[in-house]
Amino acid sequence: MTTRRTNLTPYLLVAPALVFMAIFFAYPMVEAFGLxxxxxxxxxxxxxxFQKMVSDVQFQPALTTTLLLIVILIPIQFAVALAMALLVNAKLKGASLFLYIYAIPxxxxxxxxxxxxxxxFTNNGFLNSLLVQSGLIERPFLFLSYQNQGWLILAVVLAEAWRATSIIMVILVSGLQSIPSDYLEAAEVFGADQFRKITKVILPLLRPSLQVALILRTILAFQVFGVALAVAGTGISLLAGEAYKWYYTIRNPNVAAAYASVILILSIASTVVFLVGLRSKNGEAL
Amino acid sequence: MAEIQLNHIIKSYGKARATNDVSLTIKDKEFMVLLGPSGCGKTTLLRAIAGLEAIDSGTVTIGGRDVTNVPPRFRDIAMVFQSYAVFPHLTVWDNIAFGLRMKKLPDTEVKKRVEMSAEMLRITDYLQRFPAQLSGGQRQRVAVARALAMPSGVLLMGEPLSNLDALLRLDMRAELKKLLRDAGATTVYVTHDQVEALSLGDRIAVMKQGVILQCDSPLRVYDHPVDKFVGGFIGNPPMNFLRAAGLAAIGLIAPPGYDLVGIRAENLDSFTSPMSGALEASILVVEPLGSHNLITAKVGDEFIKVNTRAELMPEPGSKLWLKPMPDKVRWLK
Structure with missing residues (x-):
């Protein structure tokens, strides 16, 4: 008699994570869709x-503001994060100090x-105090007023960029460090200047890290909530904020769940876009 | 014209000097091999020529132009890296074209050079592939093709064959020799493999601990090593070294000041019976190698390796009489 033995160890090792994901992610997700x-x-x-959600007067602004926030925020964050990562990775004296400073947020x-x-940004905040005391304006400017949607979004973008750019930088720094220096030296020897070294060699080789960071950042940006609440209060509406409002203020978990589903679907869609758009060409392996 | 002149190159890492005041002139179109054990400074020297390593003092001139403070991309050089450094995100075609495009050559010229270079290295069939789809040997060909495609007068090669398996290395060595002779570029080739150095170089610079001990033609380095290190490093088996005093008995008198004699394994005539002018040796090991036998023996308390003809097959423990060829005896300090 022969018995086929399955090695259980790998499954046992994966099991805790699976159970955790099932209880805290899969189950609530199914529940939310049910709601x-x-x-x-x-x-x-x-x-x-869904009809109730879509016909609500705040739905359209919430969707557009969320998308607008992402469209403005992500490029800024990636440009800044890349610059910071290149600086940290430049092996200059004290470069690692930058890493720690950048990581504080x-x-x-x-x-x-x-x-x-x-x-x-608030009425009597640091910016207004500075502007008034330096004589640039006479009275405090209401940056965070409901009427100034542009300033509200800008304030949220700045706050989010300040808070969450370093996580992108950390991912990019680790990506940069995994690029063998031979590639960069070959680029130098074969005539690439600093700019083309970045565009022709570093960025293409950094693609896997960029992909991870883009997916992570975009998903998190769809969920922007706490920062927006603190900076703008109810001044601007975002998808996550609307979900919160419908759940706690209006006490309609069904519409709140509909909002959550929209966020989930948008997150999945953007992930697919990044996965497909930045995939390896046939036979290429980075 | 692309003569390379290195003048008093000093480069330190911490307290250790990787190159300690090295000067060397590599003539136009010459094939110069930098040979030495790891840590001898040969790679540092190559990187100094490339401009990838900032030197502490000294000057580098290429084709009469002082390039000491010129970045690599303006030095008009091409390079083959030990790791190949073939860009994984580019096809073979784009890899070979990389430097040509950076130099902003017209498209027709780029195409011509890529195709010519690919043909020379017989990789035309793989031009549209990515490096991940190639074997190590093919990737190495791409690296060489990329360097040969460049219209530069200087070709730098840093241990390009050391990552290939032994058989492939042998093939590639012969092929490289022909390719590089045809290319006619001034070539600096770094290796720790003395066979490679002997087979490829017009001249070999043997390095140790940051200095060049000897820079001569392969035959000269092999036949007339300046010291025990060079003689021991080059040749397989290494040169035999005996105390000079022991040879007085067979009529070989050392010139004043020399206390060592170097003699290569193939430069000893061996006899199975006593012979005048021959040293008595007792055999320890006999290794048949097909074309000849390699015998390890003891003369007095010193070990010696001798090549004998294949038919001579003495027993270990028996005696052998070794007669050095007088014109092949090298006196060393």
Missing amino acids: AFRDNDTGALTLSY LAVSELAAGIVWFNI
Whole structure:
């Protein structure tokens, strides 16, 4: 008699993570979809909560503002993060000091970061005090007023960029460090200047790291909530903020779940875009 | 014209000097091999020529132009790296074209040079592939093709064959020799393999601990090593070294000041019976190598290696009489 033995060790090692994901991610996700798509009383499939969400006066602004925020925020963050990562990786004296300084915002909570930037932009905040005392303006400017959507978004972008750019930098620094120096030296010997070294060699080789960072950052940007709440209060509406509002203020978990589903679908869509758009060409291996 | 002149190159890492006041002139179109054990400074010297290593003092001139403070991209050089450094995100075609495009050559010229270079290295069939789809040997060909495609007068090679397996290395060595002779570039070739150095170089610069001990033609380095290190490093088996005093008995008198004699394994005539002018040796090991036998023996308390003809197959423990060829005896200090 022969028995085929399956090696259980790998499965056992993966099991805790699987259980954790199942309980805290998969189960709530299924529940959320249930809330969003099933009638509360009959349990039948319904689109009524989605219709309620879409017809709400705040839906359109929330969607556009969220997308606008991402379109402005992500390029800024990547440009800054790349510059910071190249500086950290430049092997200059004290370069590692930059890494630590840049990493400080990582330790600051979302809400605390929001409050810092609120204190800068608010009516009697640091920025207004500075402008008034230097005589540039006579009375404090209401940056964070509902009427100044542009300033509100800018303040949220600045706060988010300040808070969450370093995580991109950390990913890019580790990516840069995994590029063998021979490639860069070959580029130098074969005539590439600093700019083309970056565009023709470093960026293409950094693609896997860029992909990870883009996916991570975009998903997190769809969920921007605490920072926006602290900086702008209810001044601007974002998808995550609307979900929170419908759940806690209006006490309609179904519409809140519909918002959550929209965020999830947008996150998955953007992930697919980055996975496909930045995939390796046939046979290429980085 | 691309003569390379290195003048008093000093480069330190911490307290250790990788190159300690090295001067060397590499003539136009010459094939110069920098040979030495690891840590001897040969790679540092090559990188100094390339401009990849900032030197502490000294000057580098290429074709009469002082390039000491000129960045690599303006030095008009091409290089083959030990790791090949073939860009993984570019096809073979784009890899070979990389330097030509950086130099902003017209497209027709780029195409012509890529194709010519690919043909020379017989990789035309792989031009559209990515490096990950190639074997190590093919990748190495791409690296050489990329360097040969460049219209530069100087070709730098840093241990280009050391990552290939032994058989491939042998093939590639012969092929490289022909290719590089045809290319007619001034070539600096770094290796720790003395066979490679002997087979490829017009001249060999043997280095040790940051200095050049000897710079001569391969035959000269092999036949007339300046010291025990060079003689021991070059040749397989290494040169035999005996105390000069022991040879007085067979009529070989050392010139004043010399106390060592160097003699290569193939420069000893061996006899199975006593012979005048021959040293008595007792055999320890006999290694048949097909074309000849390599015998390890003891003369007095000193070891000696001798090549004998294949038919001579003495027993270990028996005696052998070794007669040095007088014109092949090298007196050393």
